[in-house]
Amino acid sequence: MSFLSKNLRRRIKIFLRKTTFLIILATTLASILFLRPYFNGFYEKPSFEDRLPEADFLGRCYLLDVAKETSEMLFYHKVPFRDLFSYEFLLGQGKSYGLNLQKPIYIFANDNGNWGVMVEVTDSSKVFQGIQRISKFIDVKDTLWNDQKVYRYEKEKGYLTYDKNWLFLYKGTEFSKNYNHILNARKGEMKPCWKTFLKEKHFKDEKLVIYSNWKKLQKQGLETALFAHNSDSSSFSLLSYFKNKKPLNIKLKEPGIELASSNSVSKQLNIHIDISRLRKAYNDPIYKFLVSLGKKISFPTKDFLDAWEGDLCFTQGGTAVIHETFIESVMDEEFNVTEVKSVKEEKIPGFSLLFSVNDNSTNLINKLFAKGILTKHENHFQFLASPPLSFVKRPNSLLFYSGESFPKQVLNNKNHGIWTQRGTKIGFAIDSLSSHEMFGTIHIPIDRIIRRNKFF
Numbered sequence: 001m002s003f004l005s006k007n008l009r010r011r012i013k014i015f016l017r018k019t020t021f022l023i024i025l026a027t028t029l030a031s032i033l034f035l036r037p038y039f040n041g042f043y044e045k046p047s048f049e050d051r052l053p054e055a056d057f058l059g060r061c062y063l064l065d066v067a068k069e070t071s072e073m074l075f076y077h078k079v080p081f082r083d084l085f086s087y088e089f090l091l092g093q094g095k096s097y098g099l100n101l102q103k104p105i106y107i108f109a110n111d112n113g114n115w116g117v118m119v120e121v122t123d124s125s126k127v128f129q130g131i132q133r134i135s136k137f138i139d140v141k142d143t144l145w146n147d148q149k150v151y152r153y154e155k156e157k158g159y160l161t162y163d164k165n166w167l168f169l170y171k172g173t174e175f176s177k178n179y180n181h182i183l184n185a186r187k188g189e190m191k192p193c194w195k196t197f198l199k200e201k202h203f204k205d206e207k208l209v210i211y212s213n214w215k216k217l218q219k220q221g222l223e224t225a226l227f228a229h230n231s232d233s234s235s236f237s238l239l240s241y242f243k244n245k246k247p248l249n250i251k252l253k254e255p256g257i258e259l260a261s262s263n264s265v266s267k268q269l270n271i272h273i274d275i276s277r278l279r280k281a282y283n284d285p286i287y288k289f290l291v292s293l294g295k296k297i298s299f300p301t302k303d304f305l306d307a308w309e310g311d312l313c314f315t316q317g318g319t320a321v322i323h324e325t326f327i328e329s330v331m332d333e334e335f336n337v338t339e340v341k342s343v344k345e346e347k348i349p350g351f352s353l354l355f356s357v358n359d360n361s362t363n364l365i366n367k368l369f370a371k372g373i374l375t376k377h378e379n380h381f382q383f384l385a386s387p388p389l390s391f392v393k394r395p396n397s398l399l400f401y402s403g404e405s406f407p408k409q410v411l412n413n414k415n416h417g418i419w420t421q422r423g424t425k426i427g428f429a430i431d432s433l434s435s436h437e438m439f440g441t442i443h444i445p446i447d448r449i450i451r452r453n454k455f456f
Helices: 002-043 063-076 087-096 124-134 175-183 192-199 215-219 285-295 301-307 361-370 447-452
Strands: 057-061 105-109 115-120 141-145 148-153 158-162 166-171 208-212 222-231 235-244 256-259 267-274 308-331 337-357 374-377 380-383 390-394 397-401 409-412 415-421 424-433 437-445
Touching (some): 063 087, 063 222, 087 124, 158 175, 166 175, 192 208, 215 222, 256 267, 256 308, 256 337, 285 301, 301 308, 301 361, 361 374
Antiparallel strands (some): 057 105, 105 115, 141 148, 148 158, 158 166, 208 222, 235 437, 267 308, 308 337, 390 397, 415 424, 424 437
16 A cells, blocks of 8 residues: 555656646747737837838838939929939939938928938948038037937927938927837837828829828818829929718719910819709818808808809909090180090909809899998999909809900819919819719929929
């Protein structure tokens, strides 16, 4: 019995040792599998994109490709120092100072004016040479920030710092916040706004793209706003894309009446949309925007939408001619006074407004008169500060125009316009419109901008 008892005790000890070993091994493996993502986050280096700070506006730029696209325009207009913006020069500068300009440069900005740029670094030992060159032209001071050297240009609140794999350029008042994020970024923890932007399919192949998740746009119901660069020898184009959270209550309509354009027009707007659903969509962002816009002059927005059938054409610019008849007193040689009718020619600003209407148009006109937005002086009508206007009322449209020449009308289904800013005519258009999405284009002519050496 003593032998069996001793043998049994030995077997129990062996069993317990093996069981304990298996438990420890299983626990260790489970811990490794469970904690591996956390270990990876702490010990694996974050990607370049993981370091990008969040902002109201985000951008991705392939600088060398943009240089290729704009070179024709710069040479066509004989822009001074255009060689400094060429593909070859920028590529050489990138290699000289250790910057990888063949990879995208990331840009971010906020509505308070703060902005930053992130560039990949291939050789950090060369970056300092570039900083030394910059310091010859501007007063750059260096300081230690979290044990890393930061170069400051205090006059413009500018900062520059770099590491083995990245360079960070910043201008603004929140350098510390963004810099700490870049330094402390973790593997796989890219900011949600950058994730959304970099996964966006629209404009994926464009070389310069701006994305916005601005809170003010979100309040207006916009989920996504994208802008992309495009250019040729004569103009710069900004392609745009908007996605709404809820279905839009407007859509494009069949061709409608429109005023013909001319070179003298400085401002023009042509709209052809179906607003049948918008009239009752009081919570729609577009409806609210129109109401808020109308409140500034007590405009009867609801009455306008009830009467309007979706075509609206407005032109301004140039001059129109009117002939005014007046009576003057003329004295002959015998001092007899006689009244003579005379006609004089007078030039007034060019102005036209045409919009399609339904049976509610009379109520709209009455409301405009009641609020003093539209007034009548003898045979002419006037909108607030507009020139004297002739008025033509038809069953399906209302037309106001200055001068004596009846404006030419055409049929068109394009939604487009012109806005002149300090002599530069900027064109814009809605290219397509669906229930949730809209594509548009803004055209900016280059010649005048280059001659004036400024954008606006």
